[in-house]
Amino acid sequence: MKVIVIGAGFSGAAAARTLADAGHEVVILEGRDRIGGRTHTDSSLGPDIDLGGSWIHGPHGNPLVPIAKAAGATWKWTDFKNVFGNSVMAFDADGTELDAAEYTQGINNYDGAMAMLTGSIVDAKPDDSVQSMTDLYGTGLLEQSADEPYSTQKGFQYTSNIRFQYENAASLEDSAYGVGSYIKLPGGDNLVCGGGFRKVLTHILQGLDIQLGTAVREIKYDSSGVTLLTDKGDFSADACVVTAPLGVLQSGNLKFSPQLPQSKQNAIGRIGMGNYEKIALKFPEIFWPKEPHRLNYLSDHEPPLYNAWLNFAHFTGDPVLVCYHGGPMAEYTNQMDDEDLIAGCVETLKKMFGPDVPDPISYVRTRWSADEFSQGSYSYTKVGQQAGDREEMAKPVGNKLFFAGEATHPNFYGTVHGAYESGIRAAREILG
Ligand SMILES: Cc1cc2nc3c(=O)[nH]c(=O)nc-3n(C[C@H](O)[C@H](O)[C@H](O)COP(=O)(O)OP(=O)(O)OC[C@H]3O[C@@H](n4cnc5c(N)ncnc54)[C@H](O)[C@@H]3O)c2cc1C
Secondary structure (H helix, E strand, O other): OEEEEEOOOHHHHHHHHHHHHOOOEEEEEOOOOOOOOOOOEEOOOOOOEEOOOOEEEOOOOOOHHHHHHHHOOEEEEEOOOOOOOOOEEEEOOOOOEOOHHHHHHHHHHHHHHHHHHHOOOOOOOOOOOOOEHHHHHHHOHHHOOOOOOHHHOHHHHHHHHHHHHHHHOOOOOOEEOOOOOOOOOOOOEEEEEEOHHHHHHHHHHOOOEEEOOOOEEEEEEEOOEEEEEEOOEEEEEOEEEEOOOHHHHHHOOOEEEOOOOHHHHHHHHHOEEOOEEEEEEEOOOOOOOOOOOEEEEOOOOOOOOOOEEEEHHHHHOOOEEEEEEEOHHHHHHOOOOHHHHHHHHHHHHHHHHOOOOOOOOEEEEOOHHHOOOOOOOOEEOEOOOOOOHHHHHHOOEOOOEEEOOHHHOOOOOOOHHHHHHHHHHHHHHHHO
8 A cells, every 4th residue: 555644743754654664655745854843953053952842751651762762862851840959040030049949839839739729639620610721820729728829939920820831832811721631651851962853753764755845735535545736746645644733734724625524624723733932042151050950030021031941051061041932922032033032032141140141152943833834833722622622633534534743642742752652543543
């Protein structure tokens, strides 16, 4: 059987590898001039920096770990929650360094209160009027047992507002409370800083037929097979695995003929596609402490900006800092030109480390939401989304079209391992 896989990201690679290993003829059509999709390892600043997916979220039971080991990629644990007390340096809006213990207590209070609310320990679930995270915070339930309101604590403020929005890649208003089915694998967050995800993906794709720079514009299908109309001519096959991201499917730029079933279109429309952008800055030397994994800044700008920094010096010894923006913060910075964004970064670093902070000597920046082949960063559970929407999105059509990609995974959506598993699932559907 001949199968065309659209997309050379992790889901496409997993589908193609599985089908090729089972003896089928497989061609991967990739719109970009590179492999990786929403993983993109950039080495132009020196170290391998992943501008898209960069952490293995939970190595235990994670299908990527044995592959990453075989590929020779290496990773280092990142302590987002300051478990060891010295991994996060936190700063107030004016640049004052916050007390680490107090700050960490605020983080723990948020995580603890959320666990109580969403878990089975305490039956404190809000009623049906609580749809979004904004609604949830409005109930005051999160701080109900506190003598001093948690929301006055800096670590609580940072986690509930800034960290939540950039991790979920969406605003508090759009983020659904309580209906997501995301499962976090155990073992913490591990930055793939040796070789990056490119090394892992290259290992999976070895020997496969990949046609880069081949954007699919339309997919025609009937009982006899599929024909894909691309910028480089038409391609026909017995079946097709579509791994185009949720944002691409939502945009309507990839046409299906006949149109996809209405139930699938509705599901695709209801799932949230988030925004999450990075800027990596290389400085002439390391002027900040090497020990912390993260620098957290509590900006008083609306929306809060320059709040989340990854200290590459800790991980690789290079004079590089990566600043992150998610949700409304990413949308805001995407309107800024490079010069203004960098100036804002440097101004913030000056507040934290003093007036002698130099300008960066080079940088790389992402615009995932403006990229025609991603149109966003990763999916999230949006207000109005219905249980089963991801399964509906994943369903094959006419035994000819098969769907993979992070957004189709019921539990590991928004991740690289979720994408990988979804590709294997789609390939197995074809293999019967
Ligand atoms: C900034 C950012 C940070 C992230 N951080 C993490 C993290 O730390 N850990 C983690 O696990 N996950 C993270 N993620 C999510 C993770 O990167 C994605 O879930 C995963 O890479 C998605 O893989 P995929 O195969 O589903 O989609 P993609 O990687 O997007 O692959 C789809 C492919 O299809 C191609 N394509 C699209 N349309 C067409 C077309 N019309 N014709 C031909 N080709 C087309 C695209 O170019 C792309 O290569 C992050 C993502 C972003 C953007």
